[in-house]
Amino acid sequence: MKEIRRLLAENLNDMFIHAVLSNPRTREGWSKVKARPVLIKEERMIQLEMFRGNQAFHQNVGMVEAGEAIAGLMESMKQMQLETTEALYTVLISKKGKVTVKKKIQKKEPIPADISHNRRKQYILREGVPVPFLTDLGVMTEEGKVIKSRFDKFRQINRFLEFIEDILPQLERGREVTILDFGCGKSYLTFAMYYYLHELKGYDVRIIGLDLKSDVIRRCNELSETYGYSKLRFLEGNITDYTGVEKVDMVVTLHACDTATDFALAKAVRWDAKVILSVPCCQHELNAQMKNDVLGPVMKYGLLKERFAALVTDGLRAQYLEREGYDAQILEFIDMEHTPKNILIRAVKTGRKRENQDTIDICEEFLHVSPTLGRLLDEKGEL
Structure with missing residues (x-):
């Protein structure tokens, strides 16, 4: 040391x-x-x-x-x-x-550290510093002031970039880094990733955003061209059918509905992605499957069963990723009061496969469930 x-x-x-x-x-x-x-x-x-x-x-x-x-x-x-x-x-x-x-x-102009003890939170994208895509997406004014009604979105973007900051050592320099963003939507976080990695950190990065809405894809491509982001492109399509690359460094899937998250995770594993960041959404699959006499008194309440099923779904997803050689974490994305979709699965490839299939089987048998991700990972051939 x-x-x-x-x-x-x-x-x-x-x-x-x-x-x-x-x-x-x-x-x-x-x-x-x-x-x-x-x-x-x-x-x-x-x-x-x-x-x-x-x-x-x-x-x-x-x-x-x-x-x-x-x-x-x-x-x-x-x-x-x-x-x-x-x-x-x-x-x-x-x-x-x-x-x-x-x-x-450091090539950028040095910014003195703020050493005041009772300071406001210092975000990666700072208040008062104009960021073009945040202006065009309605989060900031042209002077860099965060619009009050969009401050939650500003916090969410910065929270997401903190997760990116933590995994920077996993992304190699000296070559092009490929990132796929499934279900990118209006692409607040996609633009933020590119801006942070390419503009602020100097990575040679290529990001592909994928979504089903043609008008959204068209608008995002227009903005990307306006900013000169030559390696940020958006495509119309779904997760299941996408075959545009053979290998990627990082897969991001944000609010992909129900089993679309499982298809994205399975593809990430097949592509040997170094990093996976996933914010699941609408975990309906196990809610329809779950049956258990012991937990019956709890699961008779629809709201509790729905939340329990979502937690079980994401817990098993993390376990399957660990089985495939990832170090998986379940993290809080943003505060609970802003959205119930506040769980992020972060998985980093280590190559050390966890021998946990027996415990997965016991859990699934206890609840009478069969998650899509497990079936996809056990299938042979391409997804």
């Missing part, structure tokens, strides 16, 4: 903006840690925000102690992104403990 301690010693100063520690080695302990400078009683310190499940814990440490504290936390993590006003560092730790540090010089 000498390289990490040296990196921290050289960069935990006035130039430091923030750091994100992610990809834990085990399921125990912290799932992610964020570090940022704060000013407390005129003293510059580092605030550590540590996440476990849906909970966040905070600790403020002095600049001198911060390096050792962060290095200690890195012993249970596999990657870190550290940003200063001058450079962006990506730190990767292999299974054998080998440390790799990649440095990218």
Whole structure:
């Protein structure tokens, strides 16, 4: 860990903006840690925000102690992104403990870190900084002010980009990265992905958005051409029939209805996608199948059965992805009060297949269900 301690010693100063520690080695302990400078009683310190499940814990440490504290936390993590006003560092730790540090010089105008303790939340796409596609999609004014009635959408977009930020080390530089977005709709998040990855982070990225609505597809392509986004294209079509690529790096499926999510997940696995981000919607399939005498007193209530079926559907989806060699997480996408569709499945390819078929079978037999994703993954040949 000498390289990490040296990196921290050289960069935990006035130039430091923030750091994100992610990809834990085990399921125990912290799932992610964020570090940022704060000013407390005129003293510059580092605030550590540590996440476990849906909970966040905070600790403020002095600049001198911060390096050792962060290095200690890195012993249970596999990657870190550290940003200063001058450079962006990506730190990767292999299974054998080998440390790799990649440095990218910042080309954009340096933005001083906001170190006020009681600050407003700092979004990836910042308020007051005009973003063309947010203006055209009615989220921002031309001056960069977020329209009050669209602030929930602004928060949602930024929350989604935080998930993208966490998986950046999985996306290779030096070659074209291909991303498929199934059911892209009006494409707020599709445009946000391209803007963030290509414009802000400098990735050579090709994004394909797929949706069934021809007028929406036409409008999105017009906007993409207006912005000069040469590798962002939108196509009319459905998930089941799409065969336009042979291999992809990341598959995104947002609010694909019912089993359309399963077809998207199965295709992602067949394409050996490094990353899958899925926000499921309308999980009707298991609701119609579920029967269980033990749970009968609960499932007699339609609303409770519907919600329970949705949770079971997504839990089994995550289990199937782990069976196929992914590290799967169930995360909260946006706050419950804004939409009931607030679960995101994030899966990162590790190649370590989990031997969990027996437990999947027991669960499915107990509830008398047969999910589409399981059947699709067990089929041979192309979807």
